[in-house]
Amino acid sequence: MEPLLLPHIHNYHKIDVYESRGGYQMLRKALSMKPDEVTDEVKKSGLRGRGGACFPTGLKWSFMPKQTDKPKYLCVNGDESEPGTFKDRQIFEYNPHLLIEGILIASYAMGVHTAYLYVRGEYNHWIKLVQKAVDDAVAKGYLGQNILGSGFTLNLYLHRGAGAYICGEESSLMNSLEGERGYPRVKPPFPAQFGLWGCPTTINNVETIANVPIILQMGAEAYSKIGAPKHPGPILVGVSGHVNKPGVYEMPTGVPLTEIIEKYAGGVTGGKTIKAVIPGGSSTMVLRGEALAGVTMDFEGLKAAGSSVGTAGLIVMDDETDLIRVITRITAFYHHESCGQCTPCREGTGWMHKLLKRFETYEATAEDIDLLLDVANNIEGNTVCALGDAAAWPVQSFIRQFREEFEKRVAPRSAAREPETLSATA
């Protein structure tokens, strides 16, 4: 497949080069259509969100009310903080105008006149690159008042975060944009009814929005035939860990994980065998290396394998990897990033980390395995946002898939301490 999101064209990030290759023509096309026709085209394409939840994008857009006296907003989520994920940064650097064109088309379809691009604070270098692209688009009349003489107006503002994984959660992102602490909100009400400042709002991931001009270019019919039928389109897969050529690779959805590792990422370092793979960023469920045959990188393929696409951040671990150390580090991350609003997540992530440290140092008891699982099970589903689930799933799946690794770390009987209850002050 020819790359569509990250085409190999020199200086494509420059507006002149982008225009010379047909850039901003899809904006013209969209402006000649009725807004609902644009949404229908995105619906027909089968595009699903690339930010982790795989929600159908056109359907999400259609939730925005048609008749309202309030302003409507689009928030584009470039918080990109899920460990193992580094794809949106490639779009910022190599194809910012595709993103801007996508934002324009999406805004036109939903009747939005103000859009925000929220980018994690650490990406300041890339914020400057995208701001330059936005300024160039304004200068050429693609953004601002009466765009291309159509009467349509869109202002696009970049908003820099300041270090908080949770702000990638859509309601937390809105609170952060409002200048609040980035606490997630209880849903319902959903953002399309009550979003930014209580107004109808849609939040889409950067890569999702970058797919929109491609859909108009190819037509929904042709787009829907790329890759996996129920989760079509090009997808940016980030491969990291023990591979020879880590990096972001564009491919159709539905490519087998083994092919991604062998063909795209050059195979496992040192020719070792694979012990474990996390397919879609650190919160997705881990898979055993020997169970990868036939598993494909798409919504259905990974669901059938007991995991999920997430952000398509594939982390490969070879047969010498200390998986207890890995899950302890992942859990430390979720403990650090828990916003503290919900008790099960605030306390539970710390308890899980404390328990895992026992396994790391060979001080655990046999009962600690089920205690750890019990804590994870009591976090899952009991929090305002999905961070609790994201913290529980890796722990649950590491125990389910690699219980023997935990058993190996139990202290010898004589050295084992008396069972104790967990203190809240980990």
Added chain:
Amino acid sequence: MFSEQQVKRIEELKAHYQHPKSVILEALWMWQDEHGWVSEEGMKAVAEVLGVPYHHVYGVVTFYTMYNRAPVGKHKIEVCTNISCMLRGSDRVLEHLQKRLHVKTGETTPDKKFTLVEAECLGSCGTAPMMQIGDAYHENLDEAKVDKILSELK
């Protein structure tokens, strides 16, 4: 206090949002870029220029990790130790920096030139291990590369 030029910029930014509170993060960035950290004076200045209560600004500052709540060295070195970097040797990078700078993680060198901290995933997993210094990402690190980067920092 913010300069006249900074206040002008803040006024421009206020027009982008329904409420001036939305400019808190950016105003804090402006303060930190100039002073290196966000002091009580900084929070008060942000509260005043935006017309929001001081306690609200304090609440925001303490939620986010990137605002320095105390002075840091001229160069803040943030080493990612999350999973993808860990799998590719971030331990070695961190240990090497500790030895070279004679500091533990979280400490500043006596000459106030370097502060060494661990960071969560910085979105550079394909070029791991990595560290961030200021806005710059330094990727695919090994000991020799770290030495070279340190020697080039004034």
